Amino acid sequence: MRVRSFLVGLLPPVVAVGAAMIATSLVIVVTGGSAIDFLTTLFSLPQGRVLVDIVNQTSMLALAGFAAAICFRMGLFNIGVEGQYIIGSCAGAFFAVSGILGGFANIFGTLVVAVLAGAGWALIAGLLKVYRGVSEVISAIMLNYVALTLANYLVRTYGESSGYARTVGPLPASSQPLGFSVLPDAKDIWALAVLAVIVAVGYWFLLERTRFGFNLRATGESSSAATAGGIDARRMVLATMAISGAIAGLVWMPSFFGSTLTFGIPENFQTNLGFTGLAVALLGRNRSAGILVGALLFAYLAAQSNGLQRVGIATEIIGITQGVVVLAVVIAYEVVARRRRRAEQTAVAEQLGTVEDAKS
Template identity: 35%
Template sequence: MLASNWLATVLAVVLALVLSGVLIAAADKAVQETATYLFARPGDFFGAVWTSVSSAYVALFQGSIVDTSASTLTRMIRPITETMTVSIPLIFAGLGLGIGFRAGLFNIGAQGQIILGAVFAGYVGFTFDLPPVVHVVLAVVAAAIGGGLWAGIAGVLKARTGANEVIVTIMLNNIAVYLVAFLLTTTAFQRGDSNNPISPPLNSNSLFPLLLGSGFRLHAGFLLALATAVGVWWLMNRSTIGFQFRAVGSNPNAARVAGISVNAAYVWVMVVAGALAGLGGAAQVLGTEKVLTAGVAASFGFDAITVALLGRSKPLGTVLAGLLFGALRAGGFAMQARTGTPIDIVLVVQSLIVLFIAAPPLVRALFRLPAAGTEPPVLAVSPSVKEVGL
């Protein structure tokens, strides 16, 4: 999957949109009605199909990129800012998962790592009263520590006992979900004036500053995500530890012979990946939600798996994939409100993208693309032609 080229990746997204369009049309009442007399008046049927699919995707675009029907500039550009806001935890978690994938570890515990990052950041945010810059920096560092420690458990078990990281991280996800639910019932985390499982509001000094003012939710966490992507690129392509991670992922036996501690690499890969996912939790509580709740991670940790795969575990690809999934999330609500298309269609698109990304040979077969890493065929010259000097 990681060796698949960019063309196959783009075509996987196109295929997902096309097949989802078929489902949108099939669920439309006008399409169903015109289908009853398809052979008598086929124009009505295909017109209804076009109207159904195009209106749904136009609404998706207007709800995630630019609302061309808006009366003010603020409303016009708000969709793209929502896409960027929603993409922040996806980018952070996707970067962490991508490091694990390139190191040969299938870490699917980003959901739990986001939660622990949010717990640590939230506690620092509402407990202490510190100067503005110091407070937000301390909360971000706490989130990275929380996520790193949580993922480090899987890394240590992998290194010491050979425990499968997939199983361990799945269990840690479940533990994290119930842990935050329990913490929000304790006096240390629960809001004093409410019986609901919700934390006190975070201190304003601990929050990410808004980038475009109070009319938008976009905050400085997006800039931090972009800076982190640059840092991950440097780590994996220019640093010694990044070379060790890639060597272990390519061939752990050869890496061990070359003097690299494979077990130590497993631990550090998970710690770094968890720290990055923990930053996604920080973005949620310090920027978007401004409070800690049991559902703070939503499904970002699981969606980030697809983001990392779609981005081929590369920083730039992960950022672009995170923006794509942010657009699907942000635009899905507008699509449902304006056209009545079920928001579950967005989940179908995401699932189909996973399907096609996980099966590159299927995409290449459908579009008759050459296999990854193959060279164009070269015509062989027969001996008789050589003899005559042609």
């Protein structure tokens, strides 16, 4: 029974990936490209630097996914992960390069600052929802643009000239770089990539093994029922938004301390990780293992897309693949869920029919 349940749970993502490959191949053929070249390049075995890039990108995408997922479990749509990620990165970078602390104390202090900045930014949307009834979707979208503008202003006003751009940094020598080499002739894997694993374990423990996690899931299922059960729904909204923003503040830290060492928009900074995290959370069904796998898949597709230019295919085609994967997996999971509910209802009806027959 467990094997069957596992296979049924594995079916939706497999179907989603297959559908994405078919849809993308059709688009490539229609636009005059070679679907065979696309599939061959995409499924070629990554080597050296590409493999390291996949691991590094997976860590950041997973963190963004967890930031979005905890709100999804609460019934909130925190589309503001991108803005919280930007603010956390900006605040952390300014603190890191200030030299207030040195060595590992500077690294730890920067992480704390990034977490607090991301949490504080997320709380703005939470407070507006709780006390003014403003949808977190609307306020978070606007806060994304405010965060981008504010970070740009701070960097251009207080940053240092770096060629044609202005950036914050570089880091003090005692705090850089954090990574370790696992393959010859390849970049280092960022040491702070381990944050993704730590957050994954913490996320699972918080939701599945604590009273707070139970309250969070209960409120997400039904806010009115949770309130009737003695749960303060408004406090849960604020706490969940703060935790989500705190995780979002960590997204850039593996790269910042691992190889980038500076902060500037758009230079030396990877935008849209927050938005991609929403897709990763949906693909992973808001579960720790699923989010890690989803982040790995998205990182793999992004890294392999660099080889598409050699066969005359635009790298932007991967955006179609990623979009179809998310859409297909959501549909597939819904189909599976409906079939399960129908099977459960049938089983209950059969059991009740058996009971009635016994009584008669």
